[in-house]
């Protein structure tokens with residue numbers, strides 16, 4: 001450029017040294033130089049524009065690359081035959097292959113055999129319309145990886161299909177997390193069921209020692225009676241054989257005296273009576289136990305709350321004879337529901353009271369019951385009171401929380417009151433526990449009176 005101007009200046013320097021023709025030539029030269037100058041300036045402008053556009057293109061490319069790399073979904077661009085043209089970093093990581101080795105391969109080669117037909121079908125369908133959420137597996141570096149696939153067609157400006165864009169979302173992590181959550185939930189449910197059952201078994205276990213003792217009495221009674229009866233039977237058979245073989249009157253009398261048959265015959269009645277009594281007692285005990293262990297039945301039946309309380313008291317106190325029990329109970333109180341469940345509630349309330357007073361110098365448990373009118377409804381109430389240490393203020397709001405216990409491990413599950421609360425609520429009643437002003441705690445159970453029973 002500067003050369004051209006220098007040349008131009010040189011001509012301007014000495015215009016007189018050339019003729020008129022020279023002047024015309026000079027103008028022509030000048031116009032050529034001017035044109036060249038303009039062309040050069042255009043070239044420079046064009047170069048600047050190109051550089052600007054290149055910078056923008058590079059920026060766009062960088063942006064596109066960074067978006068592609070940041071995607072956790074697998075992105076694959078294929079040509080119209082399904083040959084890979086481009087993959088993103090997520091795809092490289094999933095397959096464990098560099099993009100250079102993937103490009104040019106048929107996409108279908110990345111699938112395990114069982115997914116190939118599905119993929120080929122997707123590639124066929126995508127020519128008509130996009131494919132959404134197709135479950136498929138790709139060969140991953142650590143085994144097959146399930147993906148939810150979306151495929152879209154790619155067209156050139158003339159509207160011809162030139163390729164397919166495939167985005168796959170790995171389902172593995174999500175599915176694994178979901179499965180783990182499901183398994184944890186099932187395990188928790190099972191553990192909860194086991195704990196509920198174990199609370200019941202613990203209460204039942206406490207009773208077993210008492211029951212064994214209680215059963216032992218009538219059974220040994222029955223056993224002794226049966227032994228006596230067997231002895232008497234042998235003697236009677238011997239006597240009847242003598243009668244049949246035609247023994248004389250005197251011989252028979254002598255036999256009778258020797259075998260003390262008169263006493264045996266006189267004993268028979270009371271032996272049978274005693275045996276029946278013993279068997280009855282066994283049946284009662286078994287009935288009590290059946291009632292305690294009865295599972296939920298759908299039908300609600302009338303039951304005697306006083307009988308339930310007496311039976312619960314009887315069994316718990318077998319284990320703790322040192323407790324002084326004060327009872328103020330009417331003869332009957334008729335409620336309606338599942339007596340076995342109410343039995344479980346009362347056993348737990350009494351057991352909690354007994355646990356609280358165990359080891360106290362003068363353990364007293366008071367149990368009272370009755371009925372009263374509450375908001376126009378006839379209501380049964382049962383109160384269990386102890387003179388134990390009572391409940392710490394901080395613990396009061398948590399008594400009915402599942403697993404809340406202040407007892408050492410193995411002694412309490414903390415489920416007794418929470419289960420009891422549920423049972424009582426299901427019966428349309430209420431359960432509350434509070435401290436007594438002079439020490440100890442009181443549990444109050446309220447239940448609706450059985451509607452079909454007038455005097456209970």
Ligand SMILES: Nc1ncnc2c1ncn2[C@@H]1O[C@H](COP(=O)(O)OP(=O)(O)O)[C@@H](O)[C@H]1O
Pocket residue numbers: 348352353356386388389390391395399404405406407411412413414415416417418433440441442
């Ligand atoms: N009569 C009571 N005196 C003192 N604390 C009590 C009494 N009844 C219940 N509690 C408290 O309530 C807690 C929860 O009772 P519960 O649900 O029956 O579970 P658990 O008996 O297995 O501990 C007990 O651990 C105890 O701290």
Ligand SMILES: [Mg+2]
Pocket residue numbers: 348351352412416417
């Ligand atoms: Mg308890």
